[in-house]
Amino acid sequence: MPSDFYTDVWDLVRLIPEGRVTSYGAIAKYLGSARSSRMVGWAMNASHSAPEPVPAHRVVNRIGMLSGKAHFPDPDEMQRRLEAEGVVVENDRVVDFDLLCWNPMTELMLE
DNA sequence: AAGTTGACCCCGA
DNA sequence: TTCGGGGCCAACT
Numbered sequence: 001m002p003s004d005f006y007t008d009v010w011d012l013v014r015l016i017p018e019g020r021v022t023s024y025g026a027i028a029k030y031l032g033s034a035r036s037s038r039m040v041g042w043a044m045n046a047s048h049s050a051p052e053p054v055p056a057h058r059v060v061n062r063i064g065m066l067s068g069k070a071h072f073p074d075p076d077e078m079q080r081r082l083e084a085e086g087v088v089v090e091n092d093r094v095v096d097f098d099l100l101c102w103n104p105m106t107e108l109m110l111e
Numbered sequence: 112a113a114g115t116t117g118a119c120c121c122c123g124a
Numbered sequence: 125t126t127c128g129g130g131g132c133c134a135a136c137t
Binding site for chain 1: 120
Binding site for chain 1: 133
């Protein structure tokens with residue numbers, strides 16, 4: 001049984017709209033642990049055993065780099081899924097990441 | 112039980 | 125601007 005922190009991360013990641021991406025830091029911050037962005041990585045690492053699928057491909061590091069692509073069952077799938085959603089990926093990096101960045105605080109605050 | 116590692120981030124040189 | 129080091133905290137050895 002995964003800890004609550006993991007499920008929180010997963011839930012949040014599932015809220016990311018198609019064609020948008022976010023960063024580990026933003027997630028960590030939203031969950032109250034601004035400095036624990038590494039734990040978000042661990043949560044992603046455990047996302048394989050998540051009860052429901054987690055769109056981990058929409059989570060990248062602060063500069064929009066696909067840092068976790070190597071950890072997917074099929075690394076190329078991460079980029080493919082992003083491009084399928086309209087996100088342009090070039091050289092393992094999200095183009096216009098600044099525009100596509102989905103900030104949980106801002107977006108969920110507007111609700 | 113203790114040390115190392117890591118899908119990160121920030122800051123100073 | 126790029127580079128190195130410190131911090132974070134759970135998982136792994």
